[in-house]
Amino acid sequence: MPMLNQLRQDHANMARILHVLQLKQKTLAAGERPNFQLVREVVDYILDYQEGFTQPLEKVCTERLKQVVPESEEVTARLARDYRALKAQLKRLSDDLDMILMDAVIPMDRFADDLRAYVEAHRAYLRDERELLFPMIREHFQDGDLETLAESLPEGAAEKLERLQEAYPELYAELRDAPEPAT
Secondary structure (H helix, E strand, C coil): CHHHHHHHHHHHHHHHHHHHHHHHHHHHHCCCCCCHHHHHHHHHHHHHHHHHHHHHHHHHHHHHHHHHCHHHHHHHHHHHHHHHHHHHHHHHHHHHHHHHHCCCCCCHHHHHHHHHHHHHHHHHHHHHHHHHHHHHHHHHCCHHHHHHHHHHCCCCHHHHHHHHHHHCHHHHHHHHHCCCCCC
């Protein structure tokens, strides 16, 4: 199932991105000033990714799963709620980053705590997708369903990483050098 392999690869890429964020959060928690421009790049990338990939994926999967596995609604509704909460957390971080980059006074301990909470919540969301959503897709989707899913999604991970390299060169360098964390 190439589509599931693509989803797994995208999860691995996001785990590496979250690892970079975690490293910056630890720097901040240790009382040092991380590269906030790099943190900005990470947050912008995740926001773009959510808009272009996660939302369409959620919509297509949820609609199809409701048709073939009506009892999936509880899981998909929970994932949708968790996703909206993640997006709101990330938007708050983005707003705080704007203020930090404009040299406004923001309590760094609160920002570090918010960043840690976001990374933990995003990792939990990825784990839930892997453990709850992916098995339902594998079990209940036919090849035609997966083709429809693939066609409805924007470009894959390879193209996104190429764009990432061009649009966010500092982030790409960090990702290239970062070990793949255990998920």
